[in-house]
Amino acid sequence: MASPTEEMDAASLTTAPREDTGTGSVTLPRLSSWEMLRWAWRQLTSMRVALILLFLLSLAAIPGSLLPQRSANTDPTLVTVWIAKHKTFGPLLDHLQFFTVYKSVWFSSIYLLLFISLIGCILPRTWQHVKVLRKPPPAAPRNLARMPAHFRFSDGSGASIEDRLGAAEAALKKKRFRVVRGTDADGGGWVSGEKGYLREAGNLIFHLSLVGILVGFAVKGYYGYQAKVVINEGDGFSNIAMYYDDHSFGGGVDPNKVPPFGLTLGKFTATYEPNHNAPDYGQARDFTADVTYNASPTSPSKKAVVKENSPLNVDGVSVYLSSHGYSPVITVRDKTGKAIVDHQPVEFFDSGAMGVGSGIYKVKNGYTDQYGSPQDLGLSGIFIPDYPGEMVPGLGAVSLFPTASNPALVLSAYTGNLGPNPGVYTMDVSRAQRVKLPNSVDPTNPAVVLTLQPGKNTVALPNGTGTIEFDGVVQWAQFDLNHDPSKMLVFVSAIGIIAGLLGSLGIRRRRVFVRVKPAAAGQEALRVEVAGLARAEDSRLREEVRGVGRGLRPSKAGAQK
Template sequence: MSAAERRPGELTARELGRWAWRQITSMRTALLLLLLLALAAIPGSVIPQSGVDSLAVTRWKQEHPKLTPVYERLDLFSVYSSPWFSAIYLLLVLSLVGCIIPRLLVYYRALRAQPPAAPRHLTRLPVQASYSTEVAAADVLDRARAVLGRRHRLRRTGDGDDFVAAERGYLREAGNLVFHLSLLIVLAGVAMGGLWGYQGGVILVQGTTFSNNLTQYDDFKPGGLFRQSQMENFRFSVDEFSVDWLKEGPRFGQARKFSAAVTYRVGDGEPRTYDLRVNHPLEIDGTDVFLIGHGYAPVITVRDGNGDIAYTGPTVFLPRDASFLSYGVVNASSAKPGKIGLDGLFFPSFEMVDGNPVTVFGDDLNPTLSMLAYTGDLGLDDGRSQSVYVLDKSKATPITKDDGKPLRVDLQPGDTVDLPDGLGSVTFERVDPWIRVQISQTPGKGLALLGVILALIGLCASLFIRPRRVWVRASGTMDGTGGTRVEVAVLDRSGNGEMDEVLAALLEELKETSENVRQS
């Protein structure tokens, strides 16, 4: 399009691109994107994330069936891998790069530049002072160079110059640049972890062993460039789990601390032991194993109508609250002649309060199972996908008592309940603890840590280093007495003030020349 054909105010494609680039790389845009990134991370902290705790996501979906489709459409269960979060992330990186590169060039030129010459009228500056002395002007200027040269960079002056110009505080801008560069380093470290790392979770009952391969995980979230060959060859077993419960105070009944004694082996190496605790992960060749939760797994045995064992073993129940009131299911689909399903609650410390069953303590002091029983189609024969923590009762029939009411199986360790119509029996053997571990490999965590350290260094430099300029002029007096008039001015470039003290200290050092001359 020629210039004659353009309408007033219309931009060419090149001009539009330059305008868009200036907008994206402005500091205002960078700050806005940083704020948006912080706001965008809030849902990831409040809403359960599938890559962190898929069990919590499943439980949340069950409790909020109406909101679930909306949240899934907005990718709120996987915020950090969503397109909208990635867009903010990439725009922030682009904006920071566009801001920092021009400032680096400006800073480079400032480092090579000399301090500016003294203004013509130093007495017009906000922080200034003047005095007369009998010392020659050349001696005063030499003294000023000696005093200021210790902490300031001096301007090269000619033979006819009657002033000394000095400047300090160049590292303040370097601190600002280091701070912004550190943000890029942190973002790069996070990006490396997101691309080449992985994160998975698994629930392990006490006494079981985990091997680090994909089939062992309950949930697994790989990075975009993850390769299975990156996974370290190790395995570990949960030997013992212990909990220290609070037995007094406002947090009575809650777990104060818990730990798991594990034995691990790397490849064909010798077995080693480790006390796995919260915030004390087990690190194996760059892979971290975190202890993030615990609960109970009642050992339940279901026998069918023929007396054969249709289901047995520890059954993971998921906690619903801080008292560890837990929910779980049993699906004995191989039972004959009729399939058996159970779902209900586990009470670690069962009590009846005002006629209602409650658990008054998180410790398993009085473990009790209370579950409803079902038979019929439990959702496994037709290939319907089903979570092991959900019992599909849409086509099942509740097992009822003689009076027609639903049969509730209430059991304590060692109890057995026979099901009606010869369907079989249910036995509550004992209670085993389980732990939930998160296993992750984050290649860029060292780089991200370096970025955080540099950010602190840059922030301290930008806060505590105060750039200022100092000028000292010495010239003959106008009254013809042969004395020297000295003018001193200090200019604060950071807006922090307190330059009066700097000026007073400088005047005291300069006037020492006059005292020395008188004494000699």
């Protein structure tokens, strides 16, 4: 931390004699480039600037908490929806990188400046602390009565000065003081003790650990990656970047060199609150995914159980269970009975309470119009896990419970041009036509309800062009993959921050002095003085000084003050 004198030196050290311009003004010489750099470095490495940068970093992180971010940990469509709703400020904030806060230029600049500032603060203080550790305690002052804590007594026990100094040295060493001993010209002697050196060490450990946290975040951002993958029961997944549903790679990650492990979801089990009278009826209680994995294509398969707070670690990648839902299974046949889509599960994502989800099926050339021309077939659906038996007026799709005990699928059909690549979870129906399916539940909203009951799981397409069959339902689970090479560094740094705070706040820097000299000329009695000095306010200093003094005083001591 630069002192005011040091900060002034950068501007005044090279000042030349003042020149009188005749107007009463004083012209000072300009700083050279080296002097300007030295002044800027002193400003940047001052504790005041470090605190300002830390405050700015906390302010810069606020938009990352309030606005949706383009990252693998959030739904990427949230940013698009937010910008669409705020047509004035949305594009401006996007241009200013407010939707990628932690990768933005301005956030990274503050981060880097804070890192440099902390390093510049820590290195000089560390060197000064090393020099202090090598220095012995100072000699005892001549007048101990001026100290904040003072204790004295007369010793008439007949003990020698050397005996009393030896006892004082032993007492201070027992209390973990660093001790030096000396003699006075009048025949007396003194003992000086100091402890609390670790207070500054705790302060340095705290700041070094804070730097470790910053380094850890930088390492994670550059060498780490996050990804999402959705797996249906019975399906598998190979850890290849092209199979990710969403991902975020650091600049130092090669997508072609991610750990080549495989994962298969066997059975997913979800439990919910079954008590109808409970306020949290139907809320999730526990999620469990039984998986089989292999660390490499040639390694043997192993079984594991993944829960929300119990991830699977494979070759440095943590696999977290983050979400789940249902995948209704359908079969689409043409007019000849040939299966165009054969027993195909499609993930439906939550869109309502009690596990109600929505999703789409897209079948390329899955519908033939009355002229025999093939067209795309799009099915937009709502899945109801526990169908009450009818659509509730005014509420639409309602489920009685999240468990798929009586599943139903509500489908609407579209034909026409759905685009060459309409996307995975969205469907463009702007150039398509809605098809009125037989037995629609609402003539104004042509949709049909399919259940797994006999005779109610099949619907015919118009003009005898085919059928749609609801075959069943499987569950899907979403796994978040996280590779973080900085976990151990951040963990150790977090422990260091706590230890450093405890040390800097709990340890007191104290000095205790003991002086022994003859009470008066020609007398055998000794005068013993004990005094203490603390670096800062220390309510226990007086108690420690008195404790040392009482330990040295004989049982029948003289007057006490």
